[in-house]
């Protein structure tokens with residue numbers, strides 16, 4: 001007996017991801033552009049600055065997670081294809097309307113920092129703080145780089161979300177409403193932000209979710225103004241103070257600018273610290289002839305180096321062994337072509353849909369962030 005696949009099954013087979021992954025990168029460009037054109041205004045493609053060139057060049061909007069979350073909140077497009085990582089797509093789904101659908105071309109595009117805070121660990125931390133009698137004084141703030149469940153936790157407990165662009169405003173918002181902050185999950189962004197607000201290092205203690213009672217005594221907690229979660233970005237934590245010394249010795253006069261996910265010691269040595277968008281603006285505003293060493297993800301640094309070379313600005317990475325966001329890199333042209341061509345055929349693949357109960361409180365925390373800036 002001959003097995004004949006019906007038309008739909010044949011199309012689905014042709015659109016299976018395995019078939020795409022065998023194809024070379026350069027064959028994807030035309031297919032992505034054609035699918036994008038056919039989808040028209042029904043679809044927008046968002047690209048994070050750390051995304052690889054072969055993918056980000058198709059983005060309708062590029063930006064850091066704050067800028068992209070605003071675009072996601074304002075677009076009328078039915079489909080939002082997010083070329084970023086999982087927590088960004090979740091945030092887009094939380095901020096979007098019921099009729100919109102968010103697609104992450106590769107579900108393996110996660111974030112190692114976001115994975116360092118599990119909701120069960122955060123709840124256990126909060127219970128421990130309640131036993132010490134200080135949870136009523138604490139406003140929880142989570143960095144955008146966290147799961148929707150943790151954003152919802154913050155919303156439900158009177159807190160909010162922040163990004164590296166608006167962390168200071170979020171901290172000020174919190175200190176108007178409470179005595180202390182629990183900051184999740186990036187200890188470095190929390191410490192750098194608190195320090196620029198004049199909070200001494202010994203009033204910012206680290207909560208270790210794997211340690212007994214977070215590794216802190218009741219006395220430690222009583223003396224803490226900002227409780228920092230023991231998490232970090234594996235890309236930005238690689239930059240060391242020695243890298244700053246080395247580029248200054250090699251290139252006298254060079255400007256060192258770094259992302260606040262870098263260690264406090266690195267940020268202290270740098271000439272300036274800022275979010276991805278702020279780093280870009282610093283380079284844009286500098287006079288011709290300026291040389292920068294930038295401490296952030298390598299795809300963005302390389303792109304800036306190419307873009308500003310014609311203006312006589314020289315840009316290098318702070319650490320020339322290269323710092324790649326491997327999870328962001330998982331979104332390949334093949335994954336993007338696969339997601340878009342399926343969409344052309346009316347199939348939504350890799351949809352990111354946050355549970356309704358989580359969505360409601362996460363939305364509260366995200367809305368507070370959008371209002372705080």
Ligand code: SF4
Pocket residue numbers: 050085110111112113114145233234235236297325326327328
């Ligand atoms: S650069 Fe760091 S924080 Fe950003 S997505 Fe990659 S691992 Fe996460």
